[in-house]
Amino acid sequence: DSGVTQTPKHLITATGQRVTLRCSPRSGDLSVYWYQQSLDQGLQFLIQYYNGEERAKGNILERFSAQQFPDLHSELNLSSLELGDSALYFCASSVAVAGVYEQYFGPGTRLTVT
Amino acid sequence: AQSVAQPEDQVNVAEGNPLTVKCTYSVSGNPYLFWYVQYPNRGLQFLLKYITGDNLVKGSYGFEAEFNKSQTSFHLKKPSALVSDSALYFCAVNPGAGSYQLTFGKGTKLSVIP
Numbered sequence: 001d002s003g004v005t006q007t008p009k010h011l012i013t014a015t016g017q018r019v020t021l022r023c024s025p026r027s028g029d030l031s032v033y034w035y036q037q038s039l040d041q042g043l044q045f046l047i048q049y050y051n052g053e054e055r056a057k058g059n060i061l062e063r064f065s066a067q068q069f070p071d072l073h074s075e076l077n078l079s080s081l082e083l084g085d086s087a088l089y090f091c092a093s094s095v096a097v098a099g100v101y102e103q104y105f106g107p108g109t110r111l112t113v114t
Numbered sequence: 115a116q117s118v119a120q121p122e123d124q125v126n127v128a129e130g131n132p133l134t135v136k137c138t139y140s141v142s143g144n145p146y147l148f149w150y151v152q153y154p155n156r157g158l159q160f161l162l163k164y165i166t167g168d169n170l171v172k173g174s175y176g177f178e179a180e181f182n183k184s185q186t187s188f189h190l191k192k193p194s195a196l197v198s199d200s201a202l203y204f205c206a207v208n209p210g211a212g213s214y215q216l217t218f219g220k221g222t223k224l225s226v227i228p
Contacts, residue, residue: 002157031214042220043158043204056215090157094214100146100165101214105157 003027004106006091012112018079021109025072025093031055032074033094033103034066038087049074081113116141116207120219127195128227135190135222137205146208147188148216149179153201161203164188175199195226 003026013019025032034046036059045058049068060066063081068074078085088110092103117140127133139145146165150158162173169181179190188205202223206216 002159004157033214043218045215045217048214050214058215092158100163101208102148102160102163103216104160105150107157 002104002106004091004093004104006089006106006109008109009107010110010112012114013081014114015081015083017081017113018077019081019111021076021078021089021091021111023074023076023091023093023106025074025091026095026104029093029095029104030072031094031101032068032072033092034060034074034076035090035092036087037090037108041087043090046076078111083113086111086113116145116209116217118205118207118217118219120203120205120222122222123220124223124225126225126227129197130194133192133195133199133224133226135203135205135224137188137190137219139186139188139205139207141207141209144210146210147179147181148206148208149173149177149188149190150204150206150218151201152204152221158204161190195224197226197228200224200226 005024007022030051033048036044046060048056066076088108090108091106094101094103119138148163149161164171164181172178202221204221205219
Protein backbone atom coordinates (compact mmCIF):
# COMPACT_ATOMS: atom_id res chain seq x y z
CA ASP A 1 0.00 0.00 0.00
CA SER A 2 1.57 3.25 -1.18
CA GLY A 3 -0.52 5.50 1.05
CA VAL A 4 -2.08 7.27 -1.94
CA THR A 5 -5.83 6.72 -2.14
CA GLN A 6 -8.11 7.14 -5.12
CA THR A 7 -11.87 7.00 -5.43
CA PRO A 8 -13.85 5.55 -7.02
CA LYS A 9 -12.16 2.32 -8.09
CA HIS A 10 -14.41 1.88 -11.08
CA LEU A 11 -16.61 4.29 -12.98
CA ILE A 12 -18.93 3.53 -15.87
CA THR A 13 -20.58 6.40 -17.64
CA ALA A 14 -21.96 7.42 -21.01
CA THR A 15 -20.50 9.58 -23.73
CA GLY A 16 -21.03 13.27 -23.20
CA GLN A 17 -21.12 12.98 -19.43
CA ARG A 18 -18.85 14.53 -16.82
CA VAL A 19 -17.06 12.72 -14.00
CA THR A 20 -14.79 13.63 -11.09
CA LEU A 21 -11.96 11.47 -9.87
CA ARG A 22 -10.54 12.02 -6.42
CA CYS A 23 -7.07 11.51 -5.00
CA SER A 24 -5.60 11.87 -1.53
CA PRO A 25 -1.80 12.02 -1.44
CA ARG A 26 0.42 10.42 1.18
CA SER A 27 0.58 12.31 4.42
CA GLY A 28 3.02 15.17 4.07
CA ASP A 29 3.39 14.99 0.29
CA LEU A 30 2.68 18.35 -1.33
CA SER A 31 2.82 17.27 -4.98
CA VAL A 32 0.08 15.41 -6.80
CA TYR A 33 0.38 14.08 -10.34
CA TRP A 34 -2.30 12.68 -12.63
CA TYR A 35 -1.62 10.07 -15.31
CA GLN A 36 -3.73 8.33 -17.90
CA GLN A 37 -2.94 4.75 -18.85
CA SER A 38 -4.48 3.28 -21.97
CA LEU A 39 -3.52 0.32 -24.12
CA ASP A 40 -2.58 2.37 -27.15
CA GLN A 41 -1.01 5.42 -25.48
CA GLY A 42 0.75 3.84 -22.54
CA LEU A 43 1.25 5.93 -19.40
CA GLN A 44 0.73 9.60 -20.14
CA PHE A 45 1.43 12.41 -17.72
CA LEU A 46 -1.53 14.77 -17.51
CA ILE A 47 -0.88 17.42 -14.89
CA GLN A 48 0.93 18.18 -11.65
CA TYR A 49 -0.05 20.31 -8.67
CA TYR A 50 2.19 21.44 -5.87
CA ASN A 51 0.65 22.78 -2.69
CA GLY A 52 -2.47 23.96 -4.46
CA GLU A 53 -0.87 25.43 -7.55
CA GLU A 54 -0.50 23.99 -11.00
CA ARG A 55 3.17 23.13 -11.54
CA ALA A 56 3.34 21.30 -14.86
CA LYS A 57 1.07 20.29 -17.68
CA GLY A 58 1.44 17.30 -19.93
CA ASN A 59 -0.86 15.81 -22.53
CA ILE A 60 -4.05 16.98 -20.89
CA LEU A 61 -7.06 17.67 -23.07
CA GLU A 62 -8.98 20.92 -22.75
CA ARG A 63 -12.02 18.88 -21.68
CA PHE A 64 -10.06 17.79 -18.64
CA SER A 65 -9.20 19.92 -15.64
CA ALA A 66 -7.82 19.40 -12.18
CA GLN A 67 -7.39 21.20 -8.91
CA GLN A 68 -5.72 20.67 -5.57
CA PHE A 69 -7.49 21.78 -2.45
CA PRO A 70 -6.10 23.30 0.78
CA ASP A 71 -6.14 19.87 2.44
CA LEU A 72 -3.97 18.72 -0.50
CA HIS A 73 -6.42 16.26 -1.98
CA SER A 74 -6.89 16.61 -5.71
CA GLU A 75 -9.69 16.12 -8.16
CA LEU A 76 -9.52 15.42 -11.87
CA ASN A 77 -12.59 16.52 -13.80
CA LEU A 78 -13.32 14.91 -17.16
CA SER A 79 -16.12 16.39 -19.24
CA SER A 80 -17.82 15.75 -22.59
CA LEU A 81 -16.56 12.22 -22.29
CA GLU A 82 -15.73 10.22 -25.40
CA LEU A 83 -15.23 6.50 -25.89
CA GLY A 84 -11.50 7.11 -26.22
CA ASP A 85 -11.34 8.49 -22.69
CA SER A 86 -11.84 4.99 -21.32
CA ALA A 87 -8.64 4.28 -19.42
CA LEU A 88 -7.02 3.82 -16.05
CA TYR A 89 -6.37 7.12 -14.32
CA PHE A 90 -3.62 7.17 -11.74
CA CYS A 91 -2.74 9.71 -9.15
CA ALA A 92 0.72 9.88 -7.61
CA SER A 93 2.28 11.96 -4.88
CA SER A 94 5.93 12.63 -4.35
CA VAL A 95 8.47 13.17 -1.67
CA ALA A 96 12.05 14.33 -2.04
CA VAL A 97 14.61 11.71 -1.03
CA ALA A 98 18.15 13.06 -1.13
CA GLY A 99 16.96 15.75 -3.53
CA VAL A 100 15.23 13.32 -5.89
CA TYR A 101 11.47 13.23 -6.14
CA GLU A 102 10.13 9.70 -5.86
CA GLN A 103 6.56 9.24 -6.97
CA TYR A 104 4.17 6.91 -5.19
CA PHE A 105 1.12 5.77 -7.11
CA GLY A 106 -2.45 5.15 -6.05
CA PRO A 107 -4.39 2.06 -7.15
CA GLY A 108 -6.09 3.94 -9.97
CA THR A 109 -9.62 4.61 -11.17
CA ARG A 110 -10.81 2.58 -14.13
CA LEU A 111 -13.09 4.70 -16.28
CA THR A 112 -15.30 3.05 -18.86
CA VAL A 113 -17.20 5.29 -21.25
CA THR A 114 -20.03 3.56 -23.10
CA ALA B 115 12.81 16.88 -24.22
CA GLN B 116 13.50 13.57 -22.56
CA SER B 117 12.32 10.21 -23.82
CA VAL B 118 12.49 6.59 -22.77
CA ALA B 119 12.45 3.52 -24.98
CA GLN B 120 11.65 0.00 -23.91
CA PRO B 121 12.34 -1.93 -27.10
CA GLU B 122 10.56 -5.12 -26.08
CA ASP B 123 6.80 -5.20 -25.59
CA GLN B 124 7.09 -8.64 -24.01
CA VAL B 125 9.83 -10.72 -22.44
CA ASN B 126 9.39 -14.41 -21.68
CA VAL B 127 11.77 -16.22 -19.37
CA ALA B 128 11.76 -19.59 -17.65
CA GLU B 129 11.52 -19.69 -13.88
CA GLY B 130 14.97 -19.80 -12.32
CA ASN B 131 16.67 -18.23 -15.34
CA PRO B 132 18.16 -14.75 -15.27
CA LEU B 133 16.02 -11.99 -16.70
CA THR B 134 16.77 -8.66 -18.36
CA VAL B 135 14.29 -5.95 -19.26
CA LYS B 136 15.83 -3.31 -21.48
CA CYS B 137 15.57 0.46 -21.27
CA THR B 138 17.32 3.26 -23.11
CA TYR B 139 16.84 6.95 -22.54
CA SER B 140 17.46 10.27 -24.18
CA VAL B 141 17.93 13.32 -21.98
CA SER B 142 20.45 16.08 -21.63
CA GLY B 143 22.49 16.42 -18.48
CA ASN B 144 22.62 13.87 -15.69
CA PRO B 145 19.28 12.12 -15.38
CA TYR B 146 17.71 10.22 -12.58
CA LEU B 147 16.40 6.84 -13.70
CA PHE B 148 13.69 4.68 -12.20
CA TRP B 149 12.05 1.30 -12.57
CA TYR B 150 8.45 0.69 -11.56
CA VAL B 151 6.42 -2.52 -11.62
CA GLN B 152 2.69 -2.84 -12.15
CA TYR B 153 0.83 -5.98 -11.17
CA PRO B 154 -2.60 -6.66 -12.70
CA ASN B 155 -5.25 -4.22 -11.51
CA ARG B 156 -2.77 -2.41 -9.29
CA GLY B 157 -0.95 0.89 -9.33
CA LEU B 158 2.73 1.27 -10.11
CA GLN B 159 5.18 0.29 -7.40
CA PHE B 160 8.64 1.80 -7.09
CA LEU B 161 11.42 -0.79 -7.60
CA LEU B 162 14.68 1.12 -7.70
CA LYS B 163 16.38 4.29 -8.84
CA TYR B 164 19.73 5.55 -10.05
CA ILE B 165 20.90 9.01 -9.06
CA THR B 166 24.67 8.93 -9.07
CA GLY B 167 27.58 6.79 -7.98
CA ASP B 168 27.76 3.02 -8.44
CA ASN B 169 26.41 1.99 -11.81
CA LEU B 170 24.80 -1.13 -10.36
CA VAL B 171 21.74 -0.28 -8.30
CA LYS B 172 19.95 -2.78 -6.09
CA GLY B 173 16.24 -2.56 -5.45
CA SER B 174 13.23 -4.41 -4.12
CA TYR B 175 12.43 -8.11 -4.62
CA GLY B 176 15.98 -8.99 -5.70
CA PHE B 177 15.98 -6.72 -8.75
CA GLU B 178 18.95 -4.66 -9.82
CA ALA B 179 19.65 -2.32 -12.68
CA GLU B 180 22.80 -1.33 -14.48
CA PHE B 181 23.34 2.24 -15.58
CA ASN B 182 25.49 2.65 -18.66
CA LYS B 183 26.09 6.27 -19.56
CA SER B 184 27.87 5.66 -22.86
CA GLN B 185 25.04 3.48 -24.11
CA THR B 186 22.35 5.61 -22.38
CA SER B 187 20.83 2.44 -20.98
CA PHE B 188 19.37 1.37 -17.68
CA HIS B 189 18.52 -2.32 -17.99
CA LEU B 190 16.64 -4.12 -15.23
CA LYS B 191 18.01 -7.49 -14.18
CA LYS B 192 17.39 -10.34 -11.80
CA PRO B 193 19.63 -13.40 -11.42
CA SER B 194 16.80 -15.91 -10.96
CA ALA B 195 13.25 -15.18 -12.11
CA LEU B 196 10.17 -16.15 -10.12
CA VAL B 197 6.69 -16.77 -11.48
CA SER B 198 5.52 -13.99 -9.15
CA ASP B 199 7.75 -11.53 -11.05
CA SER B 200 5.32 -11.69 -13.97
CA ALA B 201 4.06 -8.13 -14.35
CA LEU B 202 4.37 -4.97 -16.41
CA TYR B 203 7.64 -3.09 -15.93
CA PHE B 204 8.13 0.60 -16.63
CA CYS B 205 11.36 2.51 -16.97
CA ALA B 206 11.20 6.24 -16.26
CA VAL B 207 13.54 9.21 -16.45
CA ASN B 208 13.68 12.45 -14.53
CA PRO B 209 15.94 15.07 -16.11
CA GLY B 210 17.36 16.00 -12.72
CA ALA B 211 18.19 19.51 -11.55
CA GLY B 212 15.19 19.72 -9.27
CA SER B 213 12.66 18.54 -11.82
CA TYR B 214 9.53 16.88 -10.50
CA GLN B 215 8.52 15.14 -13.70
CA LEU B 216 8.89 11.58 -14.82
CA THR B 217 8.74 10.43 -18.41
CA PHE B 218 7.78 6.77 -18.72
CA GLY B 219 8.53 4.18 -21.33
CA LYS B 220 5.67 2.20 -22.84
CA GLY B 221 6.27 -0.74 -20.54
CA THR B 222 7.46 -4.31 -20.99
CA LYS B 223 5.31 -7.25 -20.05
CA LEU B 224 7.40 -9.89 -18.30
CA SER B 225 6.10 -13.43 -18.27
CA VAL B 226 7.94 -15.99 -16.16
CA ILE B 227 7.08 -19.50 -17.27
CA PRO B 228 7.01 -22.25 -14.63
